[in-house]
Amino acid sequence: MAQNVRCLAHPVLAGAYFMFQTSRHERLYHHAQENARLVALGAQVAEEEHAAALRESLSAMLFRLEGTLNVMASVIARLRPREPDMAKALQSALQEGRAHLEDLRQFISQSQQEAISPVNLNEVLHDVLNVCTPRLLASGIRIDWQPAAVLPSVLGRPIELRALFKALVDNAIDALSARGWKTREISLTTRAEAGVQVRIDDSGPGIPAGLELKVFEPFFTTHARRTGHLGTGLSRAQQVVTEHGGLLDILPAPGGGCRVLVELPTGSGA
Amino acid sequence: MKRETESADAQRHDLHLAHLDALYGVSQVLSRSLDYREIIQEVLRILDESAALGRGLISVLEPDGSLLVQSVHGVNPARLEPPVRYRSGEGVLGFVMEKNRTVILRRVQEERRFSNKMGIYDPHLPFIAAPIQVAGSLRGVLAVQPQSGEDDLLEDRARFLEMIANLIGQSLRLSLQVEQEKRSILEERDLLRRAVRHQHGFDSVVGRSGAMRRVFEQVRLVAKWNTTVLIRGETGTGKELIANAIHYNSPRARGALVKLNCAALPENLLESELFGHERGAFTGAICGRKGRFEQADGGTLFLDEIGEVSPAFQAKLLRVLQEGEFERVGGSRGIKADVRIIAATHRDLEAAVDSGDFREDLFYRLNVMPINLPPLRERLEDIPDICHHLLMKIGDAQKRKLSIADVALCCLARYDWPGNVRELENCLERAAVLSENGRIDEELIRFPGRERASGHAPAPMRSPIEDNAAHSGMDASLERERVVAALEQAGWVQAKAARLLNMTSRQIAYRIQTLKIERKQL
Numbered sequence: 171m172a173q174n175v176r177c178l179a180h181p182v183l184a185g186a187y188f189m190f191q192t193s194r195h196e197r198l199y200h201h202a203q204e205n206a207r208l209v210a211l212g213a214q215v216a217e218e219e220h221a222a223a224l225r226e227s228l229s230a231m232l233f234r235l236e237g238t239l240n241v242m243a244s245v246i247a248r249l250r251p252r253e254p255d256m257a258k259a260l261q262s263a264l265q266e267g268r269a270h271l272e273d274l275r276q277f278i279s280q281s282q283q284e285a286i287s288p289v290n291l292n293e294v295l296h297d298v299l300n301v302c303t304p305r306l307l308a309s310g311i312r313i314d315w316q317p318a319a320v321l322p323s324v325l326g327r328p329i330e331l332r333a334l335f336k337a338l339v340d341n342a343i344d345a346l347s348a349r350g351w352k353t354r355e356i357s358l359t360t361r362a363e364a365g366v367q368v369r370i371d372d373s374g375p376g377i378p379a380g381l382e383l384k385v386f387e388p389f390f391t392t393h394a395r396r397t398g399h400l401g402t403g404l405s406r407a408q409q410v411v412t413e414h415g416g417l418l419d420i421l422p423a424p425g426g427g428c429r430v431l432v433e434l435p436t437g438s439g440a
Numbered sequence: 441m442k443r444e445t446e447s448a449d450a451q452r453h454d455l456h457l458a459h460l461d462a463l464y465g466v467s468q469v470l471s472r473s474l475d476y477r478e479i480i481q482e483v484l485r486i487l488d489e490s491a492a493l494g495r496g497l498i499s500v501l502e503p504d505g506s507l508l509v510q511s512v513h514g515v516n517p518a519r520l521e522p523p524v525r526y527r528s529g530e531g532v533l534g535f536v537m538e539k540n541r542t543v544i545l546r547r548v549q550e551e552r553r554f555s556n557k558m559g560i561y562d563p564h565l566p567f568i569a570a571p572i573q574v575a576g577s578l579r580g581v582l583a584v585q586p587q588s589g590e591d592d593l594l595e596d597r598a599r600f601l602e603m604i605a606n607l608i609g610q611s612l613r614l615s616l617q618v619e620q621e622k623r624s625i626l627e628e629r630d631l632l633r634r635a636v637r638h639q640h641g642f643d644s645v646v647g648r649s650g651a652m653r654r655v656f657e658q659v660r661l662v663a664k665w666n667t668t669v670l671i672r673g674e675t676g677t678g679k680e681l682i683a684n685a686i687h688y689n690s691p692r693a694r695g696a697l698v699k700l701n702c703a704a705l706p707e708n709l710l711e712s713e714l715f716g717h718e719r720g721a722f723t724g725a726i727c728g729r730k731g732r733f734e735q736a737d738g739g740t741l742f743l744d745e746i747g748e749v750s751p752a753f754q755a756k757l758l759r760v761l762q763e764g765e766f767e768r769v770g771g772s773r774g775i776k777a778d779v780r781i782i783a784a785t786h787r788d789l790e791a792a793v794d795s796g797d798f799r800e801d802l803f804y805r806l807n808v809m810p811i812n813l814p815p816l817r818e819r820l821e822d823i824p825d826i827c828h829h830l831l832m833k834i835g836d837a838q839k840r841k842l843s844i845a846d847v848a849l850c851c852l853a854r855y856d857w858p859g860n861v862r863e864l865e866n867c868l869e870r871a872a873v874l875s876e877n878g879r880i881d882e883e884l885i886r887f888p889g890r891e892r893a894s895g896h897a898p899a900p901m902r903s904p905i906e907d908n909a910a911h912s913g914m915d916a917s918l919e920r921e922r923v924v925a926a927l928e929q930a931g932w933v934q935a936k937a938a939r940l941l942n943m944t945s946r947q948i949a950y951r952i953q954t955l956k957i958e959r960k961q962l
Contacts, residue, residue, distance in 0.1 A: 237809060240810060244803065248790075251794075382738070383666075383692060383778065387664075387665070388665075408664050408691055409664055412663060412664075415641065417693070433634070
């Protein structure tokens with residue numbers, strides 16, 4: 171403190187000290203601002219994630235019920251000539267059931283009316299990494315983030331895309347978090363190739379043989395139920411990518427582990 | 441003195457015998473496999489057991505110029521974690537790499553350069569390291585520690601080790617080459633696969649009408665599930681395109697999409713085509729063959745014209761759908777295949793069930809997720825979009841730009857298209873050929889079997905053949921169209937098509953030849 175006071179006696183040094191202090195304040199302020207943004211972003215993402223998982227579960231249920239109703243419909247059609255009264259009663263019950271499902275479908279599609287806009291995937295991935303940082307640190311995972319210097323934007327729904335990549339990165343973290351797994355690395359690359367290509371490689375154990383297709387099914391999860399994993403991540407991811415006119419591929423990564431490849435078209439392909 | 445030489449000779453003789461023995465073992469290993477990781481472990485084991493050359497180590501040159509220790513005999517692979525490397529000139533291995541020649545140490549502890557990175561070598565025993573060469577350049581180093589150093593036979597051992605190193609070099613070269621080729625082929629496959637997926641996405645199906653939007657929504661939803669899908673619609677409504685879109689937008693897109701037209705093959709052939717057959721199952725079955733079901737493992741099987749198969753065959757199909765298991769023709773082993781099935785038909789399956797032509801239980805199984813493709817006459821508002829899409833496609837084939845006049849579009853919208861989009865495509869193709877400047881006007885649009893349609897004549901479910909048969913005196917192109925349509929309806933079975941046209945098989949074969957109709961590939 172005494173040092174500081176002596177400095178202030180000197181006009182030039184005082185000026186320098188003042189500048190130093192303000193820039194430090196500014197930095198602190200920015201830091202706080204950035205932190206607040208990240209916390210808000212994290213909360214927002216968590217909320218969206220929850221909503222998306224719920225939506226996905228509902229539409230999966232919807233689909234399953236639709237299948238059963240379809241079978242009933244064909245049975246009723248066969249029944250009609252023989253047992254017209256019975257068929258009629260069943261038919262009205264069926265119609266009622268279909269109407270309920272339609273209500274549910276309306277409800278689901280209402281809650282996701284996000285506008286399509288140009289999206290820079292580098293920014294999206296940057297946000298995702300920020301949100302995932304606490305988990306990455308906790309699991310001791312090294313991230314190798316290699317964004318393309320120039321990346322054309324894709325037309326899409328930014329929140330959906332963020333949720334998509336969040337789910338994919340979360341999957342990679344899960345794969346690496348197995349107890350005793352040594353090499354913990356995720357490499358994240360974007361390239362302007364065939365539209366925009368995002369590559370997520372992890373150094374985990376990879377997908378067990380025979381489950382390569384199963385992992386895409388709604389409600390399939392490699393985790394125990396109680397961990398709170400709904401198992402809707404990849405099936406949702408597949409749908410988001412399809413709706414954006416892109417491709418989602420899961421391949422074995424070169425050094426073992428898992429490679430997820432997402433290709434999204436640029437321009438009017440959404 | 442003489443006795444000493446004699447005993448030394450006997451020793452040398454024994455050593456050579458042991459070496460010969462080891463060489464035989466190594467040669468066997470080398471001829472067995474192409475996986476060099478597997479090979480080198482076996483080779484090191486043989487060196488230890490047959491030639492008393494222990495602690496065998498193989499290191500391979502990495503792209504960055506360092507030697508990476510691949511395998512050490514008798515050492516737990518976990519000790520190689522983190523990987524052990526030698527740079528050029530570092531330690532004895534690095535020295536061998538630098539000089540590209542064999543090094544012999546009488547006792548490990550006498551050599552200051554010896555680094556013993558893994559701490560596995562006995563300091564009192566000798567050490568030999570020989571370069572592994574491919575076409576004169578060094579690719580790795582093979583090193584051993586002989587278990588006895590009392591004799592004067594180290595030179596012999598070194599010569600033997602060089603021999604082994606040369607043999608390994610060859611197989612190393614081969615396996616590296618194979619690996620590299622495999623990698624580049626896999627890369628190309630993935631590239632092509634992605635190109636195909638881009639081609640067969642939703643872009644290939646055009647339509648903005650409400651009915652088509654509903655279809656797209658269904659396809660998206662259905663794509664990510666493994667459920668059986670039944671695509672229903674008249675001929676030419678694009679059932680195959682929808683099957684493509686489902687497959688290539690599903691997680692199974694990495695697997696194969698295998699197609700089979702059930703009406704195209706006679707019953708007995710159909711079964712062996714679908715389920716495969718074992719060797720000797722029937723005359724001419726000289727070897728076992730995978731059926732389409734097995735080919736589609738991990739992918740999708742598209743069964744077109746499912747309404748045309750016999751009840752006996754339906755029973756077999758039902759079993760596969762229920763149990764996911766089947767047998768090859770002439771085989772008894774149950775085969776499991778993970779296949780999503782997409783079936784398609786233009787027939788009224790309900791009616792077929794009523795008349796007993798189609799099994800009721802199979803119908804329920806298939807009809808879980810029906811997708812109904814609307815006929816073109818019910819979505820006339822899509823005609824302009826479809827026309828532009830088709831003209832782009834036809835233009836690509838003809839290597840010129842095609843366009844269509846609005847009047848012509850109106851004219852197309854007034855027809856009721858019994859042959860649906862396929863008929864529209866044929867119509868545009870013909871018009872494009874007739875057009876000199878690439879512009880399609882009203883005069884170039886001609887409909888088969890009638891002058892320009894007036895108004896929307898309701899003609900539901902009337903087949904194009906009936907329409908055409910009523911019209912006599914048609915020119916060659918109409919005749920061609922008539923025959924093609926019949927073939928199309930009969931699933932390209934000539935005999936069936938002939939019956940539809942009231943011809944004999946010879947007559948239809950003659951027409952196929954003279955009208956230059958290309959047989960559709962199945």
